[in-house]
Every structure is written in structure tokens, then in C-alpha cells.
Amino acid sequence: MRIGVYSPNWIGDSVISIPFIQSLKDQEPDAEITIICKEWVTGVYDNHPAVNEIIPLSKTKLTGFINIIKTGRDLREYDFDRFYTLTDSFRSALILWLSNAQRRHGYSSQMRSMFLTDAMPRPNKNIHRSKKYLNLIQSGLTTLDIPKIHLSNSESKWAEKEMAKLELSKPVAIFPFSVANNRTIPNEILIKWIDQTNNDYLVFGSKNDIERGETLINVCNGNSIRSICGGYSLRESIALISVCKYALATDSGLGHVSAALGLPTVSFFGVGIDAVTGPVGENATIIKYCSPCLGDLCKDHDGNRSCIKEISRFDIEVAVNRITNQ
Numbered sequence: 001m002r003i004g005v006y007s008p009n010w011i012g013d014s015v016i017s018i019p020f021i022q023s024l025k026d027q028e029p030d031a032e033i034t035i036i037c038k039e040w041v042t043g044v045y046d047n048h049p050a051v052n053e054i055i056p057l058s059k060t061k062l063t064g065f066i067n068i069i070k071t072g073r074d075l076r077e078y079d080f081d082r083f084y085t086l087t088d089s090f091r092s093a094l095i096l097w098l099s100n101a102q103r104r105h106g107y108s109s110q111m112r113s114m115f116l117t118d119a120m121p122r123p124n125k126n127i128h129r130s131k132k133y134l135n136l137i138q139s140g141l142t143t144l145d146i147p148k149i150h151l152s153n154s155e156s157k158w159a160e161k162e163m164a165k166l167e168l169s170k171p172v173a174i175f176p177f178s179v180a181n182n183r184t185i186p187n188e189i190l191i192k193w194i195d196q197t198n199n200d201y202l203v204f205g206s207k208n209d210i211e212r213g214e215t216l217i218n219v220c221n222g223n224s225i226r227s228i229c230g231g232y233s234l235r236e237s238i239a240l241i242s243v244c245k246y247a248l249a250t251d252s253g254l255g256h257v258s259a260a261l262g263l264p265t266v267s268f269f270g271v272g273i274d275a276v277t278g279p280v281g282e283n284a285t286i287i288k289y290c291s292p293c294l295g296d297l298c299k300d301h302d303g304n305r306s307c308i309k310e311i312s313r314f315d316i317e318v319a320v321n322r323i324t325n326q
Contacts, residue, residue: 001028004075004083004101006092007037007045011234011253013129014044015260016280017086019145020133024084025050027137034078036095038062043234044257047150062091072098086133088122105136129277144280147260151239159239166226171200173244173263175254176216177209177229182271183251184212185308187219193248193313194223202244204237204254205229246320251277259284266319270308283323287311 003024008014014037024033032052035045039056046054061071072095083101085092093112096104106112108119123135130144151159163171172194176185194201201224203213213227232240238257241247246264249255251272258265259281267279267286274286289308 001031001081002079003028003031003033004078004080004096004099005033005035006083006085006087006096007035007041008086009038009041011041011044012256012277012279013086014041015147015149015253015256016128016130016277017133018044018048018147018149018260019130020084020086020137021045021048022050022148023134023137023145034080036075040234043238044149046235047152047155049150068094069098071095075099075101084136085116086136107136126273126275128275128280130280146280146282147256148262149238149257149260151242151261155235155239156242158236159243162236162240163243166202166228168200168202168224168226170243170245171202171224171226173241173247173249173254173258174201174203175205175247175249175252175258176203177205177212178250178252180271185248185250185268187216189308189311190216191220193311193316194220194225196223197313199224199245201225202240203227203229204241246324248316249279255279264320264324266316266323268308268311285319285323287315287319 005021008017021033033050034053034055035051036055036057039058042054042056045051057071061067068091076099080099080101082103083096083099085096085106088107088109090110090112093106093115097115103118104116105118106116107122109122113119120136123132128144176190178184203216205213207230209229213229217225217227241258241263242261244263247258249265249267251269255265255267256279259279262283264283265279265281269286269288274288278286
């Protein structure tokens with residue numbers, strides 16, 4: 001059996017789609033599973049034992065009606081018996097239909113049911129996204145399966161050597177930036193957390209974060225901190241994250257990555273809904289804070305959320321120690 005999976009578009013969503021892919025393989029151990037995804041998320045699926053092939057799609061292949069039609073038709077050569085879309089977009093369902101897959105599975109959103117042979121109604125909007133994906137192949141889930149990213153031995157050895165080149169020893173990984181500015185952790189908060197500690201710190205981010213990374217380094221002058229924003233591919237960044245001490249993450253894709261690597265990860269959620277998109281991992285924890293900050297007008301004193309200005313280094317150390325049982 002040949003099964004295609006149209007991946008989510010973002011790194012974090014791709015990470016939490018891994019339990020769906022593993023469950024597919026468990027149900028159909030002899031199936032050949034092919035991931036169709038945007039090229040910037042391929043690193044999430046590389047080397048996963050449940051994945052036989054990854055087809056990266058460039059931005060060009062998904063832009064414009066003619067290119068989308070060609071992309072869908074090009075997939076006919078794979079002769080999929082089943083094809084799942086984990087996104088709710090009209091475009092992804094159209095691509096499934098154009099592929100001529102025998103069975104086409106997805107949720108009946110955006111008037112796209114006509115392209116799907118097996119359209120399901122969307123589940124409760126507050127369900128965790130990992131459960132949402134899994135609901136396409138199994139129902140009644142009560143617990144979340146933990147996603148796992150797999151690194152090869154050569155990748156792990158490369159990361160150790162590269163970290164030595166950076167002259168860092170088990171640094172704390174920091175993922176402070178987000179595509180959405182209101183999810184980015186302010187520099188004045190970060191400096192309070194890391195100033196005058198004995199840890200090394202390594203800032204991760206994309207090419208779009210290079211300037212912000214440099215600004216953060218300047219603000220943290222006098223501390224052992226480096227920025228590698230834009231310096232490595234996603235897959236290389238994943239390998240480097242795996243050899244860090246622990247991670248401090250905003251609501252972002254890399255927070256999901258570190259959690260899926262089993263790295264102790266403290267994620268900070270403001271505007272995001274952690275019950276829907278929070279990282280899943282045995283060593284992951286979430287600290288929720290108010291966003292936007294209402295200052296003296298804040299009335300959220302029920303203990304459910306913290307004021308990010310009041311989250312101290314001690315609070316972070318307690319969170320890290322709790323998940324590492326130290």
C-alpha cells in the first residue's frame with residue numbers, strides 16, 4: 001500500500017503531526033509512506049523510520065493555479081492508495097484530488113469536500129492539534145502521543161564537533177523569536193533571566209532573525225551568549241539543539257522541536273492557546289503569561305497566568321529542575 005501525507009505548513013505543526021505518521025505505520029506496517037511538505041519543514045521528517053520518502057514543495061510549486069494543478073498531477077506517478085491532508089486548506093484538497101489517489105482523507109472545511117472521498121467534520125476547535133490529526137485515523141483519544149524526532153549517529157557526532165567549534169559546552173538553547181511579534185520574548189526580560197549566570201547561551205532563529213539576534217547579543221554584553229540565527233539549516237539546527245543543556249522557548253516551532261528531541265524545554269505562552277498548540281514531550285513544561293500586558297489594569301490573579309515581568313530566573317530553574325527531577 002502507498003500512502004501520501006500532505007504535511008502541515010509550519011515547523012511546530014509538522015512536529016506534532018509525527019504521532020499521526022507513526023500511527024499510520026503501526027496500522028499499516030507494510031505501507032510505503034510519503035510525506036509531501038513545504039521545503040522548509042523537511043528537516044522535521046528526515047530519518048524518521050516510519051517515512052519512506054519526502055517530497056519537498058517549493059513556494060513556486062504552490063503559487064498560482066497553473067503551478068498547483070501541475071503539482072497535483074505530478075503526484076500521480078506515486079499511485080497513492082490513500083492520501084491524507086493534515087491542513088485545512090482548499091489548495092491541499094485540490095492537490096489530493098489532482099493526484100488521482102484512490103482514497104482522499106481530510107476535514108470538510110473551506111468547501112473542499114468535493115475533492116475528498118472521506119471528508120470528516122472538523123473536531124472541537126479546542127482539541128490539541130496532535131489529536132486533531134490522529135482523529136483522521138482513530139477516534140476517542142484521551143492522551144497525547146509524544147512526537148519523536150530521529151537523528152542519525154553521524155548527525156549527533158557532527159553536532160558535538162560543531163558545538164566545540166563554537167566554543168560552547170552544553171549551552172542553554174534560546175528560541176526567543178516568532179513570526180508574530182506579540183509572541184517574541186522581549187530583550188529586557190531575557191537579560192534578567194540570563195545575566196551573570198554560569199551558563200553558556202545559544203540563540204537560534206531564522207535568517208529573518210539575524211538582526212534581532214545581534215541586538216540581543218549586544219544587550220547581553222558580558223554574558224556567554226552567541227547567536228546562530230540564519231547560520232544553519234533546520235536539520236542542522238535540530239542536531240545542535242539536541243546537544244544543549246535545556247531550552248527556553250517562546251511559542252514557536254523550535255520549542256516543539258526541542259520537546260520532541262526529549263530536551264528539557266520551558267515554553268512561554270502568551271497569546272497562544274497551549275491546550276491546542278502547546279509542545280508535547282516528557283521533558284516539556286509551559287509557563288503561561290498575560291499578553292498583551294495590561295500593567296496596573298491586569299486582573300488575572302487566579303494563578304492561571306503569570307506576569308512575564310515577574311517571571312524570575314528562579315522560576316525558570318524550578319521549572320527545569322521539576323522536569324529533570326533534579
